[in-house]
Amino acid sequence: MKLLFIHSDNFCYRLTGKTPVAEDIDHKIHKENSFKNALIVFTTVERLDAGNAGEITEAASLDIKELSEKLKPSNIVIYPYAHLSNDLGLPSSAIPILDELKSKVIVKIPEIPVYRAPFGWYKGFDVSCKGHPLSESSRHITALTVAGETKKNEIKIRENIVREVESRFFILNYDGSEIPVDLTDKNVLNNDIFAKYPSLHKFIAFEEFKIKTGAEPPSIEVMKKLELADHEENSDSGHLRFYPKGTLMFKLISDWAEDIALKKLNCMEIETPLIYNWNKPEIRGQGESFHERHYSVMVPEDKIKDDAVPRVFAAGKEFVLRFAGDFGLFSMLKDAKISYKQLPLRFYESSKSFRYERSGELSGLRRLRAFTMPDIHSFCLNLEEGFNEYRELYRRYSDLAEAAGIEYAVVFRIVQEYYDKHKDKIVNLLAYSKKPALIETLSKMKHYWALKHEFQGIDSVSGSCQLSTVQLDVEDAKRYGINFVNEKGEKEGCIICHSSVGAIERWMYLILEEALKKEIPALPLWISITQVRIIPVSTQHTSFALKLMEQLSSSNIRVDIDDRDFSMGKKIMFAEEEWIPYILVVGEKEKNTGMLSVRNRYKARKTFNMTMEDLINEMKEQTKDMPFRSLMLPEMLSKRPTFAG
């Protein structure tokens, strides 16, 4: 519905003829009429209004009331006026909607007479506008704006609830002891308890007290130097391109996340669309809680066939690029038939998400507009099963953090009554990861979860960023319409464990940052791009080098050969600049003795003499249970292009 308001000193109209859709004039409606000090409401009923007439006339009548209170007109005239829209409603629905609007206005504003001009007649009119700032205005009311208003009110109500919730912070050790911390006082950072827990200290300083070093995280430069990733200038800010080495690293971490989901937890893997209909209230509702920081996808208007007409985007057909992982899954499960006998059900999906972060918020691999999130959701029978799933997920994510060798702090947020009842379960989790945690207890349920935790990764400049999270959702399944049928044959909402290992890009960020904390930066062996670099002393030894490469490759080790015409010293320099963990210099000596000369980055770059078998065993020991992928680059360095650095 479109409304054009004019506050008029004098307004008069007269009917001049019938249109084909003219309504019969009942005796109460005059062929001619004039008003003084009137609020004229030129009104167009649009096609889509019929479906939500009640809500739309309600919203429109509220607008008229609001305006009347300010303008204090002597009359209100609802004037059917088809020319405000090119998407008109059928007369058969428009007339009742106008009447409904009129009666709602009468109820809301009993003190002012309300008229309605005839529908479907040619009319002449004279209008004089008062010309003060409020005397002209317009409104467009649709099902969506109505839904948006409702949503905004819900958000406001929610914000008020959030404000009422009281938080209490303390540190819970894995022996069950609680150490209170006062987060209003910076001096708590000097507390002795933090001497033992530096990661927790860094997290609290950064996140709660906003103590920042202002230094640039070195991984931003290093990701380019190591030819891992860089910004793509032909895309939007916050979108990276990954070079072959970065892609390998990305895939190794993804493989590990996938192993957890598919091999360790036996999830069902799914794949759902990247774009969703922005006109669906459930999608839009989520979008608003994300502060509408989404990418829109417009599609061309179908009807325009003539290529000479500049492209027009279809009205009412707007899509959003997914900004979270659960749209597709929840939509899928809403339609699924689930029995209590099938629970728990676990699903895995790894997908790109897009968020239109404000430009100043972007940073290296840590904060992007496009990032990849592997998600695991467990749908559970009851709270007990929910806690079991929670424990399982917590442990697996903890394993990954340990395998990646990153520094992290654990933070739990729990509704007080759940903490009181289930403290032992939390302590049990902490005992697994052998870490104390910062605990925030909430006096009331603030969000959809009763319990959640975050692994907060710590970078080399004492900043933190969220990685893995598990959230125990005790009340939202009903809202999403995800139900199972219990033994009595009744529908019941699931307990949902939402979880993610965290964005792959962030894992790369923290793995690089962790490497850069060391004097000689090095990646864990399983994630090193080239694991062994073979440097032939001269070109005469290339064939021997190839033979060694064969042996190492067949043991699933990523090897390459620097066959370029550089001096040996220079080739070692290049290998060190690439952070390659094992460097083999091969020449006559090795060929004759069968012993290898191995320069080991993990051991202060010292050189060791060892057999091939020992080397392979040493490396296999370090990469045990970790994903493997072969090198995605030419093995001979002379065949490799330079991408950056």
Added chain:
RNA sequence: GCCGGUGUGGCUCAGGGGUAGAGCAGCUGAUUCGUAAUCAGCAGGUCGUAGGUUCGAUUCCUAUCGCCGGCUCCA
């Protein structure tokens, strides 16, 4: 988005009102080397982009974009 910083060949940087210079990487040739840089030659840039001032701008001014940091926000 706001505030501050920054932008010169693939990389690291120098310079400065008279249309740019080095090292490395690249290419050509020589060299066949034992644990962080072998030698020589060649080729590479409308100095982020667009306006303005000027006889003349890469240099001065304005706007704009990217990147980095802070605020805010967040995985």
